[in-house]
Amino acid sequence: MLSVNELRKSYGSTKALEGVSFDVKPGEIFGLLGPNGAGKTTTIRISLGIIEPDSGTVRFGGKELSVEMKDKLAYLPEERGLYRKSKVIDVLVYFGGLRNVPPVEARKRATRWLQRLELSGVADHKVDELSKGMQQKIQFISCLLHEPELLILDEPFSGLDPVNQIVMKDLIREMKSNGKTIIFSTHQMEQAEKLCDDICLINKGRVVLYGGLGEIKRSYGSDSIHMEFEGDSTKLKDLTDIASMDLYENYAEIRIKDGISRNEFLRRAFDLVDVTKFSVEEASLNSIFIDAVNSDKSGGEDVA
Amino acid sequence: MSLKKTLIVARWEFIEKVKTKAFIISLVVMPIFILVMAVVPSLLVNKPGSTTINIGIIDNTGEIAPGLNAALLEKYKLPDGRPNYRVVIINPGDNARAKANKMVLHNAISSYLVVDSSLFTSRKFQFVSENVSNFKDISRFQSVLKDMLMTSELERSGVNPGIVSQVTKPLEMETVKLSKEGREEKTEVGSGLVLGYFFIIILAMFVVTSGQLLVRSVVEEKSNRIVEVLLSSTTADEIMTGKILGLSLLGLTQLAVWAAIALAFAGQIAAYVTIPGSIWWEGVFFILGFLFYSSIFVMAGAPVTTEQEAQQATTYVTMLLFLPIVLAMMVAQNPSAPYIKILSLIPLLTPTMMAFRIPIQTPDLWELVAGSSILLVSTYICMIAAGRIFKIGILVYGKRPTLNQLLRWAIRKG
Numbered sequence: 028m029l030s031v032n033e034l035r036k037s038y039g040s041t042k043a044l045e046g047v048s049f050d051v052k053p054g055e056i057f058g059l060l061g062p063n064g065a066g067k068t069t070t071i072r073i074s075l076g077i078i079e080p081d082s083g084t085v086r087f088g089g090k091e092l093s094v095e096m097k098d099k100l101a102y103l104p105e106e107r108g109l110y111r112k113s114k115v116i117d118v119l120v121y122f123g124g125l126r127n128v129p130p131v132e133a134r135k136r137a138t139r140w141l142q143r144l145e146l147s148g149v150a151d152h153k154v155d156e157l158s159k160g161m162q163q164k165i166q167f168i169s170c171l172l173h174e175p176e177l178l179i180l181d182e183p184f185s186g187l188d189p190v191n192q193i194v195m196k197d198l199i200r201e202m203k204s205n206g207k208t209i210i211f212s213t214h215q216m217e218q219a220e221k222l223c224d225d226i227c228l229i230n231k232g233r234v235v236l237y238g239g240l241g242e243i244k245r246s247y248g249s250d251s252i253h254m255e256f257e258g259d260s261t262k263l264k265d266l267t268d269i270a271s272m273d274l275y276e277n278y279a280e281i282r283i284k285d286g287i288s289r290n291e292f293l294r295r296a297f298d299l300v301d302v303t304k305f306s307v308e309e310a311s312l313n314s315i316f317i318d319a320v321n322s323d324k325s326g327g328e329d330v331a
Numbered sequence: 332m333s334l335k336k337t338l339i340v341a342r343w344e345f346i347e348k349v350k351t352k353a354f355i356i357s358l359v360v361m362p363i364f365i366l367v368m369a370v371v372p373s374l375l376v377n378k379p380g381s382t383t384i385n386i387g388i389i390d391n392t393g394e395i396a397p398g399l400n401a402a403l404l405e406k407y408k409l410p411d412g413r414p415n416y417r418v419v420i421i422n423p424g425d426n427a428r429a430k431a432n433k434m435v436l437h438n439a440i441s442s443y444l445v446v447d448s449s450l451f452t453s454r455k456f457q458f459v460s461e462n463v464s465n466f467k468d469i470s471r472f473q474s475v476l477k478d479m480l481m482t483s484e485l486e487r488s489g490v491n492p493g494i495v496s497q498v499t500k501p502l503e504m505e506t507v508k509l510s511k512e513g514r515e516e517k518t519e520v521g522s523g524l525v526l527g528y529f530f531i532i533i534l535a536m537f538v539v540t541s542g543q544l545l546v547r548s549v550v551e552e553k554s555n556r557i558v559e560v561l562l563s564s565t566t567a568d569e570i571m572t573g574k575i576l577g578l579s580l581l582g583l584t585q586l587a588v589w590a591a592i593a594l595a596f597a598g599q600i601a602a603y604v605t606i607p608g609s610i611w612w613e614g615v616f617f618i619l620g621f622l623f624y625s626s627i628f629v630m631a632g633a634p635v636t637t638e639q640e641a642q643q644a645t646t647y648v649t650m651l652l653f654l655p656i657v658l659a660m661m662v663a664q665n666p667s668a669p670y671i672k673i674l675s676l677i678p679l680l681t682p683t684m685m686a687f688r689i690p691i692q693t694p695d696l697w698e699l700v701a702g703s704s705i706l707l708v709s710t711y712i713c714m715i716a717a718g719r720i721f722k723i724g725i726l727v728y729g730k731r732p733t734l735n736q737l738l739r740w741a742i743r744k745g
Contacts, residue, residue, distance in 0.1 A: 075563040108555025125564040
């Protein structure tokens with residue numbers, strides 16, 4: 028569907044992308060992951076033809092981005108924005124029009140989507156009269172009016188309350204079952220873990236992890252210690268033989284170094300805090316992410 | 332470039348701005364403001380008085396006071412036929428002034444004149460009043476006294492009274508403007524100047540209103556990142572062209588409404604100004620000027636991030652538009668001075684200089700052709716440069732780019 032090859036982009040002396048490549052298969056949910064400033068947004072902007080790369084190529088089904096192709100794409104930018112002083116329905120029809128949906132048809136589809144998301148009442152309201160969550164849903168609708176084949180969603184869950192996060196998640200899965208391809212960019216691993224088929228983890232303008240989510244998780248082994256506890260969490264930092272640790276106030280996910288006895292390690296941990304629950308299982312995407320980013324610290328310049 | 336998407340952008344910019352309160356208010360408020368500024372003061376000043384004004388005179392010559400009442404009565408009457416002024420003679424003497432001052436302060440007289448015995452040689456008199464800004468009354472007294480002096484001097488030297496009354500009659504002048512085509516048109520003094528001012532102000536308002544709207548809409552789309560959605564569905568060129576098109580349509584709507592209001596007062600305007608035959612050249616410079624300045628607004632506006640910066644950027648452009656007003660007097664005295672001709676060929680000044688000069692004295696054909704050609708080429712170059720700056724500028728946030736950077740963006744292709 029989308030094939031990105033060796034993208035490079037510099038802003039002055041800052042290197043934003045240093046050779047990013049990946050393929051997005053038709054009909055999948057593809058996670059474009061990475062910490063803030065890794066180059067996710069730059070990659071997306073180049074893919075959409077908003078900016079030009081210094082070198083590298085972007086292909087849609089083997090072809091370059093054409094005017095017709097643009098009408099089959101949808102883009103939800105990370106920083107949300109709609110015309111604040113305009114009416115919801117007018118904004119939707121305008122955005123539809125920019126993707127070549129005739130006004131009458133755009134109005135019909137917009138009305139249907141507003142109904143579906145229980146927003147019919149606000150069609151004639153001005154955008155700035157709506158809550159943030161409503162505005163995000165409106166913006167999501169604006170991405171759907173032209174029935175795109177590829178949706179690029181940059182942090183679609185940020186700023187949504189738990190109820191609306193579920194609405195959003197269901198919509199994304201519905202798009203997938205309708206045969207749409209979705210690129211989903213985020214630094215929140217919990218959502219990515221639940222939704223993505225393939226992931227590409229970018230750090231400092233380079234791909235550090237790429238492949239099927241399942242394979243990647245398997246390659247990290249199924250021997251991560253997930254631990255809930257009470258007591259002073261900082262004491263766990265003193266433990267030796269840790270390969271990587273994702274530590275919270277009452278929760279920790281730990282991978283120990285190879286050749287270290289798990290039982291022996293756990294006994295030492297039990298001496299430090301009051302463990303209420305523990306399990307040994309697959310690493311979470313979150314700890315894989317942290318691990319990959321940390322072990323990548325050696326290379327690359329700082330990226331804006 | 333897709334015309335369809337350009338038109339969609341243009342339509343959006345037009346419809347959304349037309350509906351705003353600010354625009355509707357500007358439609359009505361501006362003409363009212365102009366009307367109030369231009370018409371009301373002159374109405375008030377020219378309004379004939381409704382009561383007879385008492386004026387005093389301390390006449391040390393003994394020759395002026397007796398005739399003054401008659402002279403004023405002859406020239407100035409109230410609409411209902413009563414005299415406009417009634418002269419109160421105050422006998423000269425040591426305490427005449429003190430007495431007269433008291434009369435003024437008690438409103439028995441509004442003012443008084445003091446004529447010394449040396450009047451015929453010194454040719455000086457005094458006007459005393461609480462209000463010395465009443466130009467109308469003051470100039471009337473001055474002219475009546477001058478006529479009386481002339482009459483009495485001529486009569487004293489033995490000139491026939493018939494001749495005296497003949498030479499003291501006012502002299503009227505008719506001004507005839509000769510057009511480039513050799514047609515003669517009767518016109519008021521300075522009507523070309525007024526029309527010239529009118530054109531620059533309209534052009535400036537047109538450019539500034541549309542320009543500011545343009546910059547503001549770019550800044551809004553930048554600040555809420557709509558611009559990224561726009562760019563993912565259209566091209567920067569389509570967005571820019573659409574915006575310029577939509578907002579100039581908005582400006583034209585504004586002009587049309589104002590023109591309609593002006594037509595309502597057409598009688599008064601036609602009496603005062605003569606529309607020159609070369610008026611269509613105004614249109615040429617108007618349109619080219621608008622496009623030229625729009626491209627400058629795009630260049631100034633695309634790289635800024637905040638409303639405040641936008642304001643600064645547009646201020647400089649606005650100042651350029653008003654430069655001819657500063658030069659107006661020099662232009663009016665000699666519209667074909669070489670340096671005026673040179674200034675008129677500098678693209679930044681061409682639209683306003685030409686708009687100003689055409690009604691005063693239409694420039695030679697070669698000048699019009701040269702000016703519009705240079706402007707056309709500059710507009711074309713600026714539009715391309717603006718397109719390139721726009722494309723990069725709308726994705727730049729934070730620090731404002733330097734002039735040097737802007738230049739590099741403008742030169743770099745694609």
